[in-house]
Amino acid sequence: MPIPIFDELLSLLSRHLSKQDTNMRKSIGACERLAVTLQYLASGTSYKRLQNKYRISKKTLVKLIKETCGIVWKVLAPKEMAAPNKESWKRISEGFKDNANFPHCLGALDGKHIRI
Numbered sequence: 001m002p003i004p005i006f007d008e009l010l011s012l013l014s015r016h017l018s019k020q021d022t023n024m025r026k027s028i029g030a031c032e033r034l035a036v037t038l039q040y041l042a043s044g045t046s047y048k049r050l051q052n053k054y055r056i057s058k059k060t061l062v063k064l065i066k067e068t069c070g071i072v073w074k075v076l077a078p079k080e081m082a083a084p085n086k087e088s089w090k091r092i093s094e095g096f097k098d099n100a101n102f103p104h105c106l107g108a109l110d111g112k113h114i115r116i
Contacts, residue, residue, distance in 0.1 A: 037068040
């Protein structure tokens with residue numbers, strides 16, 4: 001991921017990802033939380049490798065990745081996946097008809113063979 005895109009994503013999410021330091025421990029920063037989560041999602045690497053690379057326990061990694069994914073969904077879903085309206089469904093259907101010669105189609109799965 002290019003650095004400017006990472007920075008833009010971080011600026012959108014940092015307020016939600018930031019945790020407060022306590023007397024007992026320093027919190028994991030928003031930048032590191034996002035980096036760990038993106039690496040896990042992009043590469044599918046094991047928790048063991050992430051544990052060694054970022055020096056974070058497996059238990060904390062699991063919780064951190066789950067929290068960060070939830071925050072990403074909560075913040076970005078309304079912007080990036082707006083609820084479709086009648087006009088957008090028609091536009092999608094016309095796109096499938098023009099490009100793939102599939103009339104009345106509203107979506108497709110790539111690489112999946114589904115028996116109908």
